[in-house]
Amino acid sequence: MIGSLSAGLCHSVPSFLYRVSLMMKPQVVFVLGGPGAGKGTQCSKIVENYNYTHLSAGDLLRAERAREGSEDGQLIANYIKEGKIVPVEITINLLKRAMEETMQKDEKKFRFLIDGFPRNEDNLQGWKKVMEGKADIKFVLFFDCSNEVCINRCLERGKSSGRTDDNRESLEKRIQTYLQSTRPIIELYEKEGKVRTIDASRSVDEVFAEVKAILEKEG
Ligand SMILES: Nc1ncnc2c1ncn2[C@@H]1O[C@H](COP(=O)(O)OP(=O)(O)O)[C@@H](O)[C@H]1O
Ligand SMILES: O=c1ccn([C@@H]2O[C@H](COP(=O)(O)OP(=O)(O)O)[C@@H](O)[C@H]2O)c(=O)[nH]1
């Protein structure tokens, strides 16, 4: 059916446009929580078990920081070390490109876990400006745990992560940014009934059992 439709259309529509029109709209789960809450760990486990692509905004920014010739590398480095949130124009371009590249390679890969974004009002506005209507936000997975647990996990991670922000000084700033800027975004989504809160203070496996139950329920 699709084959014959394609053969008919190819005479009039450029094939790349035809391919784009066949693509599913990206289905997005935002993954939020404090620094060290376990977002990345749980996203990896989701990817092992379900058909999602994990896009960590922080990882994309760190890759851009390291890219030779990047115009934004120094700015990104400063923001990360200071625990501040990079202007959304930079982050949204990286996210959009990563989503497009994933779907161009395999059009069945239209489910995304967007980890660590949107972290503030600027991020939210940037997402809306660029992505509204182009992607569906299914829900928000919120990994909730105390600041103390977050800090201890990041300090432990800092022994081997090589990250410039897994130290006490940066962490105090990151926690402040999280409380002042990111929590209000989670609350906004909460009012829309989109937040699925998970107690992230338990073991990796216990947390994942809850994640699984949510994903199975949401379909
Ligand atoms: N449930 C958990 N219990 C204990 N340690 C955890 C748990 N989840 C993650 N960790 C560890 O805590 C650190 C932060 O986890 P990570 O997944 O990178 O969090 P985030 O992406 O939210 O900053 C890592 O060193 C990770 O191995
Ligand atoms: O959308 C984003 C995501 C991350 N960051 C920056 O990258 C850092 C690390 O983010 P990441 O999500 O990797 O940290 P995690 O919460 O996983 O420890 C943040 O503190 C910010 O400085 C940002 O500016 N915008």
Ligand SMILES: [Mg+2]
């Ligand atoms: Mg992370």
